[in-house]
Amino acid sequence: MTIDTIRSVLKAHSRIRVPIEEIGNDANLFDAGMSSLASVDVILALEEEFGIEFAEDMMHRKTFESINAIAAAIDSLQIKASA
Amino acid sequence: MTQQLPSQTPEEQYLRELIAHGLLIPMGVDGVYGRSAVFEDVLDRFGALVGQWGAENGAEVIRFPPVMNRHHFEHSGYMKNFPQLAGTIHSFCGGEKEHQALRRKMENGEDWTADQKAIDIVVTPAACYSLYPTVAQRGPLSREGALFDVYSWCLRHEPSLDPARMQLFRMREYVRLGTPEQVSEFRAAWIERGQRIIESLQVPARLDVANDPFFGRQGKLLANNQRDQNLKFELLIPITSEEKPTACLSFNYAQDYFGQLWNIPTADGAPCHSACVAFGMERIALAFFKHHGFDPKRWPAGVRKVLWG
Numbered sequence: 001m002t003i004d005t006i007r008s009v010l011k012a013h014s015r016i017r018v019p020i021e022e023i024g025n026d027a028n029l030f031d032a033g034m035s036s037l038a039s040v041d042v043i044l045a046l047e048e049e050f051g052i053e054f055a056e057d058m059m060h061r062k063t064f065e066s067i068n069a070i071a072a073a074i075d076s077l078q079i080k081a082s083a
Numbered sequence: 084m085t086q087q088l089p090s091q092t093p094e095e096q097y098l099r100e101l102i103a104h105g106l107l108i109p110m111g112v113d114g115v116y117g118r119s120a121v122f123e124d125v126l127d128r129f130g131a132l133v134g135q136w137g138a139e140n141g142a143e144v145i146r147f148p149p150v151m152n153r154h155h156f157e158h159s160g161y162m163k164n165f166p167q168l169a170g171t172i173h174s175f176c177g178g179e180k181e182h183q184a185l186r187r188k189m190e191n192g193e194d195w196t197a198d199q200k201a202i203d204i205v206v207t208p209a210a211c212y213s214l215y216p217t218v219a220q221r222g223p224l225s226r227e228g229a230l231f232d233v234y235s236w237c238l239r240h241e242p243s244l245d246p247a248r249m250q251l252f253r254m255r256e257y258v259r260l261g262t263p264e265q266v267s268e269f270r271a272a273w274i275e276r277g278q279r280i281i282e283s284l285q286v287p288a289r290l291d292v293a294n295d296p297f298f299g300r301q302g303k304l305l306a307n308n309q310r311d312q313n314l315k316f317e318l319l320i321p322i323t324s325e326e327k328p329t330a331c332l333s334f335n336y337a338q339d340y341f342g343q344l345w346n347i348p349t350a351d352g353a354p355c356h357s358a359c360v361a362f363g364m365e366r367i368a369l370a371f372f373k374h375h376g377f378d379p380k381r382w383p384a385g386v387r388k389v390l391w392g
Binding site: 035036037039040043044053054056059060061064 | 164300305307311
């Protein structure tokens with residue numbers, strides 16, 4: 001479910017030109033054409049969609065470089081919240 | 084009985100000295116000052132020196148007023164990244180009835196500003212911001228790319244008692260647009276030149292990687308990205324602090340951000356890349372006054388020769 005939601009956020013906000021369906025979960029989103037500025041829009045949309053807030057120390061390209069990386073970051077926040 | 088003086092930061096102390104020597108004239112708002120003839124002369128001479136160093140490359144000179152088209156400003160994305168620094172301009176747009184209400188509010192000391200409407204211009208946040216839409220109108224760049232010399236008053240809304248952090252100041256820029264290679268070569272050349280210029284004026288400086296003050300938590304990502312990719316360097320000069328020297332020149336590589344945003348293609352059709360070197364004119368003048376004294380007539384002969392010939 002998380003992956004599907006991430007994909008729909010990327011589709012709406014990443015400004016990646018190739019269809020999101022064609023991008024693998026481990027593919028680098030920045031290499032695929034997501035700019036740093038577009039990634040800020042993605043972050044805002046993810047926070048709203050998942051009801052989370054990424055910590056300041058997570059604000060690196062690495063955290064958002066692939067669908068799996070984003071999913072792991074969201075998981076870590078949700079685990080923290082439920083702990 | 085000894086009088087207890089209020090504690091002062093080194094920044095406040097320097098500001099007081101500048102005012103006492105008549106170089107800056109307070110206007111009742113932190114970070115906004117008048118300048119004396121002596122101050123302006125230093126700034127003008129430094130501007131002329133920069134012009135000499137930049138002349139060999141044949142930059143096209145454009146002087147925009149210190150305001151820009153609000154629609155261009157909105158399109159630039161400035162409000163996404165630096166909303167806290169922007170200076171928007173508002174005016175009274177009502178009729179007689181609204182004017183009555185406005186007068187009443189002002190007479191009663193109430194807030195009258197809420198009814199003001201944004202007009203079609205905003206205060207320029209950086210000298211090059213009006214340039215990109217102007218270049219975009221001209222169509223694709225030539226094979227040589229393009230080089231511009233711009234100079235403008237700029238506004239950053241960050242009231243401070245640090246004279247090196249003014250709200251209104253002047254920024255001189257050379258802006259290069261072209262292929263990634265052309266733009267990188269330009270920036271590397273100016274990093275070298277910028278250091279030589281400051282060195283010739285006998286002021287200590289060091290180069291460091293830097294980032295812009297992007298707003299908010301998400302802005303942290305942009306700031307980290309700028310640093311990780313070495314997109315911004317600053318030439319730092321100690322003015323009121325050795326530990327926290329002041330950025331007086333910056334060397335910025337915007338990659339293809341403005342090329343894409345404004346649709347400025349190179350001769351090959353790809354979005355152009357751009358870079359700029361920016362001189363914070365007041366900060367540089369303040370550095371000279373700090374290191375050489377408040378009276379330019381008594382500055383070292385070598386410095387005077389470089390500036391006044």
